[in-house]
Amino acid sequence: MLVEPEIPPNTGNIARTCAATETTLHLIEPLGFSVGDRYLRRAGVDYWHLVDVRIHKSWDAFPSSLKSPQNLHLFTSGAQASYIDTVFEPDDVLIFGRESVGLPNWLLDQYPDRQRKIPMRGAVRSLNLSNAVAIVVYEALRQQGFPGW
Numbered sequence: 001m002l003v004e005p006e007i008p009p010n011t012g013n014i015a016r017t018c019a020a021t022e023t024t025l026h027l028i029e030p031l032g033f034s035v036g037d038r039y040l041r042r043a044g045v046d047y048w049h050l051v052d053v054r055i056h057k058s059w060d061a062f063p064s065s066l067k068s069p070q071n072l073h074l075f076t077s078g079a080q081a082s083y084i085d086t087v088f089e090p091d092d093v094l095i096f097g098r099e100s101v102g103l104p105n106w107l108l109d110q111y112p113d114r115q116r117k118i119p120m121r122g123a124v125r126s127l128n129l130s131n132a133v134a135i136v137v138y139e140a141l142r143q144q145g146f147p148g149w
Contacts, residue, residue: 001025001095003059003103005129006032010099012042013130019047021137022148026093027055028062059107066093072114075136076102077126079115086116088140090147099129 005011005027018025035055041048056062073086074095097103108115118132126132141147 001028001062001093002097002129002133003028003095003107004030004032004098006099007129008033009042010129014133015051015053016047017130017134017137018052019050021141022050023137024052024054026062027053028059029055029057031055032098066091069111069114072111073136074103074108074111074115075117075132076108076115077117077120078108079117081116082119083116083136083139084119088143090144092140094133094136094140096129096133102126 002011002014002025011027011031011033015025017023035053071089071092072095073083073088073092075083076097095103095107097107116136118127118135120127127135
């Protein structure tokens with residue numbers, strides 16, 4: 001899930017990862033681009049027909065059946081827990097924020113014990129969003145034995 005993504009090529013690259021892994025891509029509005037944006041389409045190459053994309057008007061419009069706290073993992077550089085130490089289950093929702101500021105505080109405040117980070121060395125505080133999503137999606141699938149592969 002991307003909460004208010006801003007940069008079309010990042011979302012396009014994430015869509016490509018979702019196509020390759022048969023993972024649903026949830027987008028929470030407002031989006032910083034149009035879903036018809038040519039940069040978004042170009043980054044997703046010709047795989048858009050393979051992506052299950054679901055756009056939600058807001059966090060509140062995201063299905064409550066998927067918002068079970070034990071199934072949520074919010075990714076933020078300020079988290080104490082690492083994705084490496086996280087056990088991922090098939091119905092988990094991986095939540096990433098805007099490229100410029102990450103997840104909103106109101107969402108982080110709701111789930112303080114569900115926050116995860118990708119460890120980094122040195123002065124770098126964050127990775128490119130599409131890289132971060134790929135790292136975590138593939139780890140979650142690895143833990144589950146790449147079901148159906």
